[in-house]
Amino acid sequence: MVTDKYKRVSGDAVEYEVFARKTRGEPLHQVGSVVAPDDDLAAAYARATYDEERWIEMTIVRKDHVIALWSPGE
């Protein structure tokens, strides 16, 4: 199988957090993360990986766009 030329993640690949909710009444919550080189592939990966439940909404956010106010231990 010729896959060795294609790396798991390229130098530009970034992590995306995946958020979803099942009902309108609940807030979006984090259901996992994916690693991808662009938004399109991240969307395809998020849908493929986390679509087992009946979400009414799913969104992805680049992890480096999340602004941390404080972290554990701070």
Place this chain on the structure above:
Amino acid sequence: MSISGLVLSIADNKQMLGLRYAEWATRAPSLEADIAAAAMGLDDLGHSRVLYGCLEPLGDDPRGPNRESDPASLSALPYFDEPWSSWAQFVAANAILDTAFTVMIEACVNGNVEVLQHRLRKMLSEERYHFLHGRSWLRSGIEKGPLDEAWRQALEWFGAPDGDTAALHKEGKLAMGPAELKSRLEEQLETKSPPMELSWKGWDVRRRRTKPGAVDAPTFGMLRGLEEKRFAPAAKAQD
């Protein structure tokens, strides 16, 4: 070819595409791509079942008794005859062929055949993620060979300029004819097809392909469930 013949070809191609995607569920370059291959495989196998289910209401079911015995009875593209040996083949199929099938489904949904308008619409939203996956990997760059082959087979599958799909377009059963299908595919992929001369010599209108050949016997047996029948309990004797 009637509209049911075309629907059968979309179904056979989606069944084969689903099978070939699934074969890569542990071989893709990343864990995420493995999962995407498995998920897209499941989607396309599901789509093929919906499409087969349209044949009865459409009437004029083109499936003959040889569907259970002859691999050449399938109207799938030569691209699926053999398992893919490179990731580039996967990406070319995912980007070009999967999108070509979606464009044809779009032509069915927007045509005047009621059962297709209703039953195929949901596929378009599910296919959006196949398209994003294929286009993104395509942009990362793959070898020209599989790409050119996928383009050639997609354009042939759309049909000759004055062929059956053009006639179905004229009747309103398809919202697009061969030229519009090609333009739509190029528009979706944001690229032009490579320059090529299509020859309709050897065009098999039933199978929608110019090359002879078919899947091998074990693959055909698996598709038809013939392998599983070996393990089925023996039928009870009638009292």
